[in-house]
Amino acid sequence: MPELPEVEVTRRSFAQAIQGAQVESVSMGKPLRWPLGCRPDELVGRTVLGLRRRGKYLLADLAPGLLLLHLGMSGSLRFGRDLPPAGVHDHFDLVTSQGTLRLHDPRRFGAVVYAQSEQDPVAAKLLGNLGMEPLSDAFSLAVFESGMKRSRMPVKQLLLGGRLVVGVGNIYASEVLFLAGIRPTAASSRIGPTRVRKLHAAIQSVLAQAVALGGTTLRDFSNAEGMAGHFQTQTRVYGREGAPCYICGTPIRLLRQGQRSTYFCPQCQRA
DNA sequence: CTAACCTCCTGTTCGC
């Protein structure tokens, strides 16, 4: 479920509230994707210094140490003082002096991993190959252009891979390619400079707009206060197979790339 | 090195 906008919306919804909190206890439900990497009680007494995001990872800086949180396909976080008792899909509770941070994740593709720092091999393996942050000044057009030139992958696969730019998941990949007028199956290296620039711009504008709308709630995504997002009402192609393109009226098509669905307009995306 | 495929797990939707 969560792509970059959803993770960022989640981060913003409780970053202030958790800052400075002391960990009082930790409880865990069923196993997640990876083991925590330390005994839960080792976290007790540490202070939460702040909450950052890198790609689709949330990084909770502790004193000392670091928690990496990933929401996988179906994860969501809640933060509050009066959460209900943990349910069958609640797998991690970080109880602090300022509220409880809870990971809810039915499919359990998510993870909470402890590392001593970002240089810790555990963290470096997860964060080391991540590409540019699309919503930061570090999202260089020149680097993006040269990365596109170097890859012969279908452009949608390159975007999903996260090695060039992070945070563009399956929904937003279809959306940005539509805005840029690029066929998702096009080889990255063969896309012209004008469209590459349009793609670079579309990635920034679509993700920024999605953050502003509170993310996309297709099933049950919500921020840490339980609020749903609204970007799903703005999708131009995603989930619209057979429906008319908003620009030209041609029916939107669905295809499979790497066993994931891709939506596009065969008329507007010819390159 | 790159790229295609596999896998983890559960809830929902689809087709007969």
Added chain:
DNA sequence: TGCGAACAGGAGGTTA
């Protein structure tokens, strides 16, 4: 309506 099959937003690991 019932039931199994197919599918779902991520992404690291394995294999070629």
